[in-house]
Amino acid sequence: MTLxxxxxxGTLLGGYYAIIACGLSFMFGVMRIINLxxxxxxxxxxxxxxxxxxxxxxxxxxxxxxxVPAMAAIGWLLQRGILERSARAGTLVPILxxxxxxxxIENLLFQYFGADTxxxxxxxxxxxxxxxxIGGGIYIGKLAILILVAAILLLGGLQVxxxxxxxxxxxxxxxxxxxxxxxxxxxxxxxxxxxxAIAMATVAIAGMFLSVRAAFDPYAGPMQLIxxxxxxxxxxxxxxxxxxxxxxxxxxxxxxxxxxxxxGFLIAGHSVFLVILFVRxxxxxxGLATFVRAMIRRPA
Amino acid sequence: xxEATFGIAEGEIVALIGANGAGKTTLLRAIAGAHHPSAGxxxxxxxDVTQVPAHRRVAMGIALVPEGRRLFTTMSVExxxxxxxxxxxxxxxxxxxxxxAFPMLRARRKARAGDLSGGEQQATAIGRALMSNPRVLLLxxxxxxxxxxxxxxxxxxxxxxxxxxxxxxxxxQDLNRALRVATRVICMLEGRIVMDGEARSTTREQVTQAxxxxxxxxxxxxxxxxx
Amino acid sequence: MSTRTDITVQRWTSxxxxxxxxxxxxxxxxxxxxxxxxxxxxxxxxxxxxYVILAVMWNALAGxxxxxxxxxQAFFGVxxxxxxxxxxxxxxxxxxxxxxxxxxxxxxLPVSVFMLRLRAGEFAIGMWVVxxxxxxxxxxxxxxxGDTGRSLIALSSYSTSDRRAFxxxxxxxxxxxxxxxxxxxxxxxxxxxxxAIRDNEEAAxxxxxxxLAAKRVIFVLAAVGCAMAGTLxxxxxxxxxxxxxxxxxxxxYMLFMVLVGGIGRFEGAILGAILFFxxxxxxxxxxxxxxxxxxxxxxxxxxxxxxxxxGVIEDRFxxxxxxxxxxxxxxxxxxxxxxxxxxxxxxxxxA
Numbered sequence: 079m080t081l082x083x084x085x086x087x088g089t090l091l092g093g094y095y096a097i098i099a100c101g102l103s104f105m106f107g108v109m110r111i112i113n114l115x116x117x118x119x120x121x122x123x124x125x126x127x128x129x130x131x132x133x134x135x136x137x138x139x140x141x142x143x144x145x146v147p148a149m150a151a152i153g154w155l156l157q158r159g160i161l162e163r164s165a166r167a168g169t170l171v172p173i174l175x176x177x178x179x180x181x182x183i184e185n186l187l188f189q190y191f192g193a194d195t196x197x198x199x200x201x202x203x204x205x206x207x208x209x210x211x212i213g214g215g216i217y218i219g220k221l222a223i224l225i226l227v228a229a230i231l232l233l234g235g236l237q238v239x240x241x242x243x244x245x246x247x248x249x250x251x252x253x254x255x256x257x258x259x260x261x262x263x264x265x266x267x268x269x270x271x272x273x274x275a276i277a278m279a280t281v282a283i284a285g286m287f288l289s290v291r292a293a294f295d296p297y298a299g300p301m302q303l304i305x306x307x308x309x310x311x312x313x314x315x316x317x318x319x320x321x322x323x324x325x326x327x328x329x330x331x332x333x334x335x336x337x338x339x340x341x342g343f344l345i346a347g348h349s350v351f352l353v354i355l356f357v358r359x360x361x362x363x364x365g366l367a368t369f370v371r372a373m374i375r376r377p378a
Numbered sequence: 379x380x381e382a383t384f385g386i387a388e389g390e391i392v393a394l395i396g397a398n399g400a401g402k403t404t405l406l407r408a409i410a411g412a413h414h415p416s417a418g419x420x421x422x423x424x425x426d427v428t429q430v431p432a433h434r435r436v437a438m439g440i441a442l443v444p445e446g447r448r449l450f451t452t453m454s455v456e457x458x459x460x461x462x463x464x465x466x467x468x469x470x471x472x473x474x475x476x477x478x479a480f481p482m483l484r485a486r487r488k489a490r491a492g493d494l495s496g497g498e499q500q501a502t503a504i505g506r507a508l509m510s511n512p513r514v515l516l517l518x519x520x521x522x523x524x525x526x527x528x529x530x531x532x533x534x535x536x537x538x539x540x541x542x543x544x545x546x547x548x549x550x551q552d553l554n555r556a557l558r559v560a561t562r563v564i565c566m567l568e569g570r571i572v573m574d575g576e577a578r579s580t581t582r583e584q585v586t587q588a589x590x591x592x593x594x595x596x597x598x599x600x601x602x603x604x605x
Numbered sequence: 606m607s608t609r610t611d612i613t614v615q616r617w618t619s620x621x622x623x624x625x626x627x628x629x630x631x632x633x634x635x636x637x638x639x640x641x642x643x644x645x646x647x648x649x650x651x652x653x654x655x656y657v658i659l660a661v662m663w664n665a666l667a668g669x670x671x672x673x674x675x676x677x678q679a680f681f682g683v684x685x686x687x688x689x690x691x692x693x694x695x696x697x698x699x700x701x702x703x704x705x706x707x708x709x710x711x712x713x714l715p716v717s718v719f720m721l722r723l724r725a726g727e728f729a730i731g732m733w734v735v736x737x738x739x740x741x742x743x744x745x746x747x748x749x750x751g752d753t754g755r756s757l758i759a760l761s762s763y764s765t766s767d768r769r770a771f772x773x774x775x776x777x778x779x780x781x782x783x784x785x786x787x788x789x790x791x792x793x794x795x796x797x798x799x800x801a802i803r804d805n806e807e808a809a810x811x812x813x814x815x816x817l818a819a820k821r822v823i824f825v826l827a828a829v830g831c832a833m834a835g836t837l838x839x840x841x842x843x844x845x846x847x848x849x850x851x852x853x854x855x856x857x858y859m860l861f862m863v864l865v866g867g868i869g870r871f872e873g874a875i876l877g878a879i880l881f882f883x884x885x886x887x888x889x890x891x892x893x894x895x896x897x898x899x900x901x902x903x904x905x906x907x908x909x910x911x912x913x914x915x916g917v918i919e920d921r922f923x924x925x926x927x928x929x930x931x932x933x934x935x936x937x938x939x940x941x942x943x944x945x946x947x948x949x950x951x952x953x954x955x956a
Contacts, residue, residue: 112729114675114729160908164908169725170667170671170725171908171911173673173675173725173729174860174864174903174907175904175907177675177856177857177860178864178900178902178903178905178907179904181896181897182897182900185896185900189893189894189897300853303730304730304733304737307734341745344741345738345742345745349738352719352734352738355723355727359723
């Protein structure tokens with residue numbers, strides 16, 4: 079694969095990473111919680127989508143209308159039931175509780191759905207493998223373009239939402255200063271629940287795309303979490319679009335790595351992540367927290 | 379804060395004074411709902427609001443301008459005002475009216491709150507509290523960190539408020555100004571109220587003595603009806 | 606300062622002295638184990654010792670240094686890998702096990718320089734990434750044939766019963782050494798530093814507590830401990846398979862043991878390990894439901910019983926078995942203890 083091709087394919091892959099990363103970043107920016115169950119929840123969404131299409135025989139175009147609200151509702155419950163209490167108990171408790179949650183989720187999925195890897199690629203027919211040739215032996219997958227476009231629309235939509243709606247303002251205010259937000263009439267508990275619901279909606283979209291672009295199994299969660307985290311941290315550019323940039327960098331690194339060695343895909347991704355983290359720590363100082371907070375706060 | 383009992387009548391302007399650490403901010407925050415007292419009751423118009431969370435108290439008519447202003451620095455002036463305006467309490471205050479009361483903000487409405495000068499920030503903070511059309515306005519050290527000119531401007535803008543029907547509790551370090559604007563003076567020392575009386579009948583000497591605890595004399599408390 | 610009352614600082618109480626004596630007796634009994642116990646019992650105890658090491662190490666990291674690492678399996682796996690490597694290059698197999706752990710400790714030092722600058726959540730997942738990368742790099746070694754793995758062949762030069770006994774003794778010795786190290790660390794200045802950091806890191810820094818140095822010591826110790834556990838595990842299972850040694854399950858186990866036993870409590874970690882061992886023997890065979898149970902327990906304990914079972918016991922019986930705190934004895938009066946029990950807030954770090 080030529081370098082140009084690797085860049086293109088990596089960029090397209092970045093679109094998917096942006097979708098799965100933005101929910102993780104969003105939750106951390108608003109509530110200071112790193113949700114270790116993030117990846118497993120994406121897998122839940124993938125299974126819900128799969129069940130809707132394969133078991134309930136819904137059209138893949140209609141099933142999202144079921145999956146996204148379902149995941150949003152799960153997010154709301156998650157916040158009120160677990161995350162709120164965890165956040166109150168200190169900065170380390172959410173890590174412990176969400177890790178426990180991740181174990182419960184993935185093993186429940188295994189219990190209910192079994193170990194088989196599945197894919198919904200067949201359900202979307204030709205879309206899963208069709209591509210446009212742009213010459214020079216380079217092919218751009220239609221599905222991949224769709225995902226990248228969806229990522230851009232999603233991030234743009236979130237941006238607009240945060241800037242122009244009252245709830246968006248309340249989310250930004252709560253993210254910056256929850257105490258003062260309460261003092262000006264913002265119900266921070268409700269705001270956090272909404273934020274989690276929104277994050278889970280993005281996770282739903284990511285999970286659905288995961289199910290059609292690749293195969294998934296009950297234990298696919300951790301890998302998705304790590305990719306999301308890496309994309310979010312790499313892209314620390316101070317805006318929502320940082321997750322897209324981060325996703326693209328990760329995607330490109332992985333694609334190039336894959337050309338070198340079968341294990342290169344993962345090795346390159348992890349290495350680039352660590353290098354960029356290293357550089358950011360020693361050159362500029364801020365970590366994920368500052369980046370994400372800046373991402374949430376800056377409207378444009 | 380150790381213990382305090384007092385009532386405020388509608389329309390009173392209460393100056394809350396005392397040294398740093400006397401408990402003034404804690405008291406205001408307890409009234410606003412940001413601080414949960416370990417014991418005791420807060421009543422608004424006879425209704426027990428002690429368990430009511432802060433954001434609901436805003437809807438009920440209590441608004442606090444926090445110490446240090448605590449604006450949302452990454453949001454614009456306009457957004458800071460808008461955020462508070464969702465409370466939907468009816469009243470005279472709207473964004474337009476706030477720009478009338480604090481004209482210097484109009485030109486800066488789109489500016490990032492973090493980029494404003496001290497005086498502009500204070501005006502925004504007060505405006506933000508006013509957006510909810512409060513019945514009781516709590517002002518915590520509005521002159522903190524401001525130039526004398528800026529303080530003057532702030533208090534001038536507050537004039538319209540002061541002459542209206544608003545009930546105000548303000549924490550103010552400047553004794554002269556406090557005695558000038560207030561109708562009632564409460565002095566706190568080490569978490570307790572050590573003086574509570576009408577402003578016009580209180581002398582500077584009396585206040586100074588109470589402030590420094592030179593004469594621990596408790597005057598009658600609770601002469602007004604509960605607010 | 607008034608000199609009316611004589612105040613002496615006590616480190617030991619009669620209870621903790623009694624417990625220490627009991628532990629010494631237990632150590633002697635355990636030491637003669639392989640001579641008197643059945644093969645099955647020896648195997649089980651070896652496994653228990655490994656679990657206790659893991660629990661104490663993770664507890665030291667999370668409970669005392671406030672570092673929640675979701676990647677300790679990196680050291681667990683690397684230790685085993687180095688053991689294979691060393692053994693294959695001719696080092697005596699049991700020596701290789703210990704050297705591998707030391708080597709891992711040395712390697713963890715540069716890792717710590719980098720990782721310890723991260724904040725809580727970043728550190729947690731960051732360590733996970735490190736463990737994934739390590740697994741992949743180990744997989745690159747042609748000696749380790751991917752998932753097939755590699756056996757610790759040199760073990761076969763010992764008879765089964767000898768191997769069992771030597772592994773047992775090494776496990777017991779390592780356990781004693783590592784736990785002893787943690788114990789003395791906690792009693793030392795570093796232990797007090799850890800306490801101060803747990804209570805308020807900023808304040809601790811401002812009075813000159815060397816926060817980073819203290820954390821680094823615990824980080825390296827935990828690396829050595831987890832690596833030792835890994836090499837011991839290798840000795841019991843004989844085959845090194847990257848996927849199972851670098852599995853996130855190990856973190857899940859450690860997390861469970863420490864959360865349920867009691868985070869930040871020395872006794873709690875040991876209790877958690879014993880409990881985990883028992884649960885695994887009884888329920889391990891039920892497969893997935895067992896894992897769901899573990900996860901659920903971790904979740905519920907972190908939310909509702911943050912001080913773990915030992916925390917509950919401590920509260921009910923006002924017990925502290927191991928002398929890691931300080932007590933003030935007022936002249937002629939009751940000893941009033943001032944350990945981390947005095948804090949009413951949950952000791953789960955980071956509040």
